[in-house]
Amino acid sequence: MTTALRKTALAMVAKGKGILAADESTGTIEKRFKSISIESNEPNRRAYRDMLFTPKGVENYISGVILYDETIRQKSLGDVAFPQLLASKGILPGIKVDTGAKDLALCPGEKVTEGLDGLAKRCAEYVKLGAKFAKWRAVITIGRNMPSTTCIAANAHALARYAAICQEAGLVPIVEPEVLMDGDHTIDRCEEITEWTLNAVYEALYINRITLEESVLKPSMVISGKDCPKQAGVDEVAERTVKILKRCVPAAVAGIAFLSGGQSDEVATAHLNAMNKMFAGELPWNLTFSYGRALQHPSLTTWRGAAANVAAAQAALLHRAHMNGLATRGQYKPELEKQAA
Ligand code: 13P
DSSP: OOOHHHHHHHHHTOTTOEEEEOOOOHHHHHHHHHTTTOOOOHHHHHHHHHHHHOOTTGGGTEEEEEEOHHHHTOBOTTSOBHHHHHHHTTOEEEEEOOOOEEEOTTOTTOEEEOOOTTHHHHHHHHHHHTOOEEEEEEEEOOBTTBSOHHHHHHHHHHHHHHHHHHHHHTOEEEEEEEEOOOSSOOHHHHHHHHHHHHHHHHHHHHHTTOOGGGOEEOOOOOOOOTTOSSOOOHHHHHHHHHHHHHHHSOTTSOEEEEOOTTOOHHHHHHHHHHHHHHTTTTOSSEEEEEESHHHHHHHHHHHTTOGGGHHHHHHHHHHHHHHHHHHTTTOOOTHHHHHHO
16 A cells, blocks of 8 residues: 555655755854855845745756755745745655754764654644655764764664654654764775664664655765775765665665765765666665755855846756756766756
């Protein structure tokens, strides 16, 4: 039987499409706006999100958009509530429901994601506002004596409790355990920690009675630490990432949508493409994108807060979305970037 949640989950990861993560918290969007010297106020945030959500044809490459609490309550410049605007284009509205990664007690340098208190009530409200899926991001830091068992267990448990509350409320949970790429660790170390994290997460999801068919995984890729002197190439990242996913992620999961995590736009696209090309027809799940920075970056820097730049900014977003859409089919080529330029 295909349930409504299963249908939504499969639509989120449909071939040729992926998810636009536009759920930056007020603090994070302020950082992004600072980089283009724009003040982070409500009208500017609304104008920016309006620019991202309204390009003609964006629905050809974007299956869903993750919104932030402020955005799900805002109206477009054309005076339509954002969730309704997205739904009218056939794009699924989603919502970030965690309240951020906070210091984990007795584990210096490590974080645990908060937001379980009152979550059932908030989910019920988000459903009324039109949300079809939700997101919760856990962060795992690699460092000296890190991550700790404490950190992995606390985050896996919180992710599973969140996922259970979402499914009961009628939202598809995106389960996002992000192993950070910050640091000088090797790709071997990233692989080992990603495997540990995913195993802990799927054990917690089982204990908490999650219906995996109605969930989407949003993992980080197995990649060299940002400051590691030896950087693994595209094919190695693709091979190692898929190897670990095969080991740890049950086939029942509806699909996998990667975060970009600070990878450059084109590298994030190339990695996704390589996985889909190398493992075409071999995997039980579609592999797609749920990128924030790697989708938004060119449009943010083109927009710069000026109405006159909206058309060019939207073209930049459409281009990135198109390239990533091709990558979900293993049909992306770097030459296509130059053609667009
Ligand atoms: P990035 O793709 O910029 O990592 O953001 C994705 C996201 O939603 C992080 O939670």
